[in-house]
Amino acid sequence: MKNFIxxxxxxxxxxxxxxxxxxxxxxxxxxxWRETLSLILVALVFGVVNWLVKPVVQLLSFPLFILTLGLITLVVNALMLLLTSWLAGELSLDFHVHGFWTAVLGGLIISIVSWALHLVLPDDE
Incomplete structure (x- = not known):
């Protein structure tokens, strides 16, 4: 439970x-407080999308992963962010990503910041 939080x-x-x-x-x-609550709820949606959808997309795009030497990961991350934006809109959360290239850059930023935070935050199973 602590790991999930x-x-x-x-x-x-x-x-x-x-x-x-x-x-x-x-x-x-x-x-x-409304923005903070929305951000936490969007993070939950993002986590669910990355847990459910991302492995399937990565498996299906494996040949492209080899062909592009891993650069397709940026596109997969962008698609997961766009899917999160769409789901947030369906759930009446105030989070929106405008455009594919914004999603690519946003996915890159989120990956770097998440990696850095996972280094700093405790990770007990």
């Missing part, structure tokens, strides 16, 4: 950094 907080932090850096990834709310 740590990963969700790391995802929330990474998504927060991406919304702070990129103007085309938006998280809106009428108060600080």
């Amino acid at each position: 740590v990963k969700t907080l790391a995802n929330a932090g990474a998504l927060g950094v991406a919304t702070w850096i990129l103007k085309d990834i938006t998280l809106t709310g009428d108060s600080f």
Whole structure:
């Protein structure tokens, strides 16, 4: 359970950094607490998408992974971020990613920040 909370907080932090850096990834709310709650809920959705959908997409794109020497991972991360944005809209969460290239850059930022946070935060099973 602690591992799940740590990963969700790391995802929330990474998504927060991406919304702070990129103007085309938006998280809106009428108060600080509403934005924070939306960010945590979006991090949960992002975690579920990465847990359920991403392994299937990676398996199906394995030949492209070999062909592009791993660069297809940027596209897969962008697609997962766009799917999270769409699901957030369906769940009435105020998180939006505008455009594919914004999603690619956002996915790169989220990957780097998540990696750094996982190094710093405790990870007990």
